[in-house]
Amino acid sequence: xxxxxxxxxxxxxxxxxxxxxxxxxxxxxxxxxxxxxxxxxxxxxxxxxxxxxxxxxxxxxxxxxxxxxxxxxxxxxxxxxxxxxxxxxxxxxxxxxxxxxxxxxxxxxxxxxxxxxxxxxxxxxxxxxxxxxxxxxxxxxxxxxxxxxxxxxxxxxxxxxxxxxxxxxxxxxxxxxxxxxxxxxxxxxxxxxxxxxxxxxxxxxxxxxxxxxxxxxxxxxxxxxxxxxxxxxxxxxxxxxxxxxxxxxxxxxxxxxxxxxxxxxxxxxxxxxxxxxxxxxxxxxxxxxxxxxxxxxxxxxxxxxxxxxxxxxxxxxxxxxxxxxxxxxxxxxxxxxxxxxxxxxxxxxxxxxxxxxxxxxxxxxxxxxxxxxxxxxxxxxxxxxxxxxxxxxxxxxxxxxxxxxxxxxxxxxxxxxxxxxxxxxxxxxxxxxxxxxxxxxxxxxxxxxxxxxxxxxxxxxxxxxxxxxxxxxxxxxxxxxxxxxxxxxxxxxx
Amino acid sequence: xxxxxxxxxxxxxxxxxxxxxxxxxxxxxxxxxxxxxxxxxxxxxxxxxxxxxxxxxxxxxxxxxxxxxxxxxxxxxxxxxxxxxxxxxxxxxxxxxxxxxxxxxxxxxxxxxxxxxxxxxxxxxxxxxxxxxxxxxxxxxxxxxxxxxxxxxxxxxxxxxxxxxxxxxxxxxxxxxxxxxxxxxxxxxxxxxxxxxxxxxxxxxxxxxxxxxxxxxxxxxxxxxxxxxxxxxxxxxxxxxxxxxxxxxxxxxxxxxxxxxxxxxxxxxxxxxxxxxxxxxxxxxxxxxxxxxxxxxxxxxxxxxxxxxxxxxxxxxxxxxxxxxxxxxxxxxxxxxxxxxxxxxxxxxxxxxxxxxxxxxxxxxxxxxxxxxxxxxxxxxxxxxxxxxxxxxxxxxxxxxxxxxxxxxxxxxxxxxxxxxxxxxxxxxxxxxxxxxxxxxxxxxxxxxxxxxxxxxxxxxxxxxxxxxxxxxxxxxxxxxxxxxxxxxxxxxx
Numbered sequence: 001x002x003x004x005x006x007x008x009x010x011x012x013x014x015x016x017x018x019x020x021x022x023x024x025x026x027x028x029x030x031x032x033x034x035x036x037x038x039x040x041x042x043x044x045x046x047x048x049x050x051x052x053x054x055x056x057x058x059x060x061x062x063x064x065x066x067x068x069x070x071x072x073x074x075x076x077x078x079x080x081x082x083x084x085x086x087x088x089x090x091x092x093x094x095x096x097x098x099x100x101x102x103x104x105x106x107x108x109x110x111x112x113x114x115x116x117x118x119x120x121x122x123x124x125x126x127x128x129x130x131x132x133x134x135x136x137x138x139x140x141x142x143x144x145x146x147x148x149x150x151x152x153x154x155x156x157x158x159x160x161x162x163x164x165x166x167x168x169x170x171x172x173x174x175x176x177x178x179x180x181x182x183x184x185x186x187x188x189x190x191x192x193x194x195x196x197x198x199x200x201x202x203x204x205x206x207x208x209x210x211x212x213x214x215x216x217x218x219x220x221x222x223x224x225x226x227x228x229x230x231x232x233x234x235x236x237x238x239x240x241x242x243x244x245x246x247x248x249x250x251x252x253x254x255x256x257x258x259x260x261x262x263x264x265x266x267x268x269x270x271x272x273x274x275x276x277x278x279x280x281x282x283x284x285x286x287x288x289x290x291x292x293x294x295x296x297x298x299x300x301x302x303x304x305x306x307x308x309x310x311x312x313x314x315x316x317x318x319x320x321x322x323x324x325x326x327x328x329x330x331x332x333x334x335x336x337x338x339x340x341x342x343x344x345x346x347x348x349x350x351x352x353x354x355x356x357x358x359x360x361x362x363x364x365x366x367x368x369x370x371x372x373x374x375x376x377x378x379x380x381x382x383x384x385x386x387x388x389x390x391x392x393x394x395x396x397x398x399x400x401x402x403x404x405x406x407x408x409x410x411x412x413x414x415x416x417x418x419x420x421x422x423x424x425x426x427x428x429x430x431x432x433x434x435x436x437x438x439x440x441x442x443x444x445x446x447x448x449x450x451x452x453x454x455x456x457x458x459x460x461x462x463x464x465x466x467x468x469x470x471x472x473x474x475x476x477x478x479x480x481x482x483x484x485x486x487x488x489x490x491x492x493x494x
Numbered sequence: 495x496x497x498x499x500x501x502x503x504x505x506x507x508x509x510x511x512x513x514x515x516x517x518x519x520x521x522x523x524x525x526x527x528x529x530x531x532x533x534x535x536x537x538x539x540x541x542x543x544x545x546x547x548x549x550x551x552x553x554x555x556x557x558x559x560x561x562x563x564x565x566x567x568x569x570x571x572x573x574x575x576x577x578x579x580x581x582x583x584x585x586x587x588x589x590x591x592x593x594x595x596x597x598x599x600x601x602x603x604x605x606x607x608x609x610x611x612x613x614x615x616x617x618x619x620x621x622x623x624x625x626x627x628x629x630x631x632x633x634x635x636x637x638x639x640x641x642x643x644x645x646x647x648x649x650x651x652x653x654x655x656x657x658x659x660x661x662x663x664x665x666x667x668x669x670x671x672x673x674x675x676x677x678x679x680x681x682x683x684x685x686x687x688x689x690x691x692x693x694x695x696x697x698x699x700x701x702x703x704x705x706x707x708x709x710x711x712x713x714x715x716x717x718x719x720x721x722x723x724x725x726x727x728x729x730x731x732x733x734x735x736x737x738x739x740x741x742x743x744x745x746x747x748x749x750x751x752x753x754x755x756x757x758x759x760x761x762x763x764x765x766x767x768x769x770x771x772x773x774x775x776x777x778x779x780x781x782x783x784x785x786x787x788x789x790x791x792x793x794x795x796x797x798x799x800x801x802x803x804x805x806x807x808x809x810x811x812x813x814x815x816x817x818x819x820x821x822x823x824x825x826x827x828x829x830x831x832x833x834x835x836x837x838x839x840x841x842x843x844x845x846x847x848x849x850x851x852x853x854x855x856x857x858x859x860x861x862x863x864x865x866x867x868x869x870x871x872x873x874x875x876x877x878x879x880x881x882x883x884x885x886x887x888x889x890x891x892x893x894x895x896x897x898x899x900x901x902x903x904x905x906x907x908x909x910x911x912x913x914x915x916x917x918x919x920x921x922x923x924x925x926x927x928x929x930x931x932x933x934x935x936x937x938x939x940x941x942x943x944x945x946x947x948x949x950x951x952x953x954x955x956x957x958x959x960x961x962x963x964x965x966x967x968x969x970x971x972x973x974x975x976x977x978x979x980x981x982x983x984x985x986x987x988x
Binding site for chain 1: 501502503504505506507513520523525526527544545546547548549550551552558561582586589590593595616617618619621622625626628629630695746747749750751752753933939
């Protein structure tokens with residue numbers, strides 16, 4: 001069947017989708033979610049079918065194509081294409097197999113990942129895969145195969161150096177911006193640390209959002225390599241690279257239910273690390289009722305799994321189980337967190353001590369992994385000597401940024417202090433409320449928006465003393481955030 | 495945020511979806527698959543967000559709406575609507591609970607079904623529900639709650655009669671058009687049988703497709719009631735009614751993986767029966783390697799579950815386990831099957847004996863359930879006396895059809911006889927190949943297309959004797975079907 005292309009200018013967010021008029025579809029006995037082959041010249045692409053019920057956008061004889069198909073086949077409106085019925089991708093059968101509780105082979109996992117990367121699966125099909133791995137947890141062996149397949153079907157940063165250090169914090173804790181301290185300390189000590197970080201999805205800031213206050217974070221892989229070879233360290237946005245791209249597509253369908261299949265969490269982290277040639281990896285697993293990992297039991301199981309996978313991939317892995325019950329650092333939101341980091345690196349008295357202690361402890365573990373003794377002392381020396389700060393400036397400049405004083409970082413112009421209504425001791429801080437208020441205030445979209453904390457758990461507080469300040473760059477959002485803060489129990493004081 | 499409506503004229507196939515320009519979405523911190531409330535006048539609808547990456551179809555300030563939203567809010571292009579952020583539907587949490595292997599309560603199942611019926615769930619979210627019920631099989635109690643919720647959130651045919659007979663065949667067997675014989679026999683015996691049937695999804699014909707050769711099948715529920723009160727029986731298309739509508743939406747996301755969660759299969763069948771006030775239900779479970787139910791073990795488990803659910807719903811249920819290894823009847827495809835049925839009812843020597851025997855046995859079981867003795871004899875009497883045929887004509891007329899002789903049913907004009915290449919005995923018929931060839935020939939879209947079988951398993955056959963004829967209404971499809979038949983092993987002769 002010959003059809004004329006119409007660019008309908010909508011992105012499916014991944015899957016290759018085309019819209020046929022219902023009459024044309026009936027001719028080929030096609031239903032919603034069936035597959036067709038689109039042929040244009042020598043190029044062929046298999047896509048999922050959606051149906052148009054009337055003639056307004058996709059009349060008979062037309063093929064409406066989503067953006068992903070336009071790019072894949074380099075189509076223009078009014079191009080003539082040839083349509084034929086296509087089979088389902090091979091991986092559908094393997095997804096069903098996993099859903100039935102069976103173990104997948106190397107070839108099957110590889111085919112699934114290939115189909116995910118090449119947008120061959122509809123979001124419904126991909127969801128079945130995620131649900132299957134969530135309920136029928138993958139074996140360690142399967143997780144390793146998934147990790148390797150994710151790396152294979154993506155770009156790789158080849159450094160040919162040893163050791164190459166990396167770290168990962170499992171999320172859910174406001175603040176906790178350790179990467180921006182650890183990378184300059186480790187790089188200043190002479191070790192390579194090609195760090196990729198994510199942007200926020202549901203939190204007030206991701207590491208990439210915070211680094212973006214100080215420098216660019218989106219680079220092609222070639223440029224990332226240049227930066228790392230020059231400065232030993234970098235802090236770039238993983239999303240701008242094509243490292244283990246299957247992972248991002250999986251995360252997209254995990255979002256609606258906020259689920260995190262353990263095997264996918266493991267494969268996701270290890271694939272990103274493997275893709276940048278890391279050899280020594282420190283994993284931070286914060287435990288807390290609002291954190292991703294809720295209890296010690298879960299944390300120990302993860303630690304055990306990481307150990308097994310690390311061994312198979314011949315990587316040195318150390319898992320640290322840390323306190324995830326309250327925010328770490330004082331600033332929550334990109335600019336406020338970046339200011340904390342600069343104060344910390346510059347040894348300013350206003351620096352957050354809890355964040356500093358955690359970073360030093362993590363650096364000590366990294367030094368220990370690469371065979372250095374007295375790691376904590378060494379890390380503290382590097383910080384106190386100003387070498388970590390100089391290294392951070394070097395990295396910022398390599399990433400197209402300029403040296404900036406912490407005080408010159410722009411913070412939201414609207415601000416409101418929340419005061420304690422009684423005297424006592426802070427017994428709990430609601431992480432979820434903190435994140436919610438910071439996001440409503442505009443973080444991470446408005447870099448200057450967020451919350452600055454004056455008190456942490458166990459601190460004494462007097463009636464009328466400041467607990468936190470809300471910052472915002474928009475009057476409307478500011479009012480709303482204040483309102484939500486007023487109606488939430490952010491601090492519990494006893 | 496105020497936006498102007500643009501009708502993008504695409505149907506999502508169910509979920510309420512609207513497309514925002516990526517810049518507008520960023521203002522509200524919205525991601526793909528988040529929710530917004532659309533307010534127009536006093537009407538409010540919550541929908542799922544999709545994003546447009548450029549300005550061609552959905553520029554800044556515009557809201558592209560899928561057909562389902564147009565209908566729900568009665569929108570027109572250029573209507574101004576008010577957009578705000580909405581929460582996820584309540585049922586998301588319950589779906590996650592089921593995915594985590596927990597049991598759902600009445601209220602939770604009810605909320606999920608309500609959200610499904612009202613198109614509040616995206617296809618990804620609905621898929622998680624189906625996957626959850628597939629891997630964490632529902633308890634009998636949950637299945638009953640699901641059945642009741644499906645009935646509650648849909649229309650119901652209230653007859654206030656007793657008994658009301660119904661039947662259901664679990665699919666996968668070509669031919670097997672028992673309904674068109676059983677309904678007139680039972681109705682002629684004076685019992686109510688308000689039968690709803692489905693159209694084909696992946697088979698060459700559904701009962702509704704075959705009945706449509708003889709009469710109309712799409713009626714509103716009020717008209718269905720009139721027909722049943724007048725003639726005692728009917729054979730209408732369930733899809734035109736709003737009986738347990740959640741079921742059809744669930745089936746739509748089951749299709750891509752061709753899975754059939756047992757609890758959903760049970761709830762689906764029982765909900766449709768419950769919706770038409772049936773009190774006595776006969777279930778036919780054919781077993782065969784190509785049938786939906788593969789072995790006796792599975793069949794017995796289903797039988798046991800049906801028993802438990804029937805008891806709780808206070809319905810008399812009988813499950814028959816039957817032979818599903820080969821096609822039943824000779825015609826495969828709407829017109830060929832309708833012709834078989836008329837021959838059978840008219841006692842024509844060309845009637846298919848295997849179909850007749852199965853129908854008589856099923857009628858006998860129905861009579862037995864309602865307390866009649868000598869059911870087989872009684873059913874045969876009704877057939878032989880011509881009463882079943884007269885009743886069928888009565889039903890056909892009530893459904894806007896006309897009496898027609900079997901010979902006058904239009905069969906595809908292109909036909910090809912497949913001959914046996916050797917003498918021997920038929921040891922196997924490939925159901926899947928039969929279905930595939932009939933569909934390629936044009937069934938069920940072209941009513942006259944399909945296959946007519948001359949031989950069944952165990953029949954003797956001579957070299958050069960006719961095995962089957964392929965019928966088609968289109969030259970192109972005819973050639974293709976012939977080709978596929980030539981390259982398939984449809985009959986095994988030993």
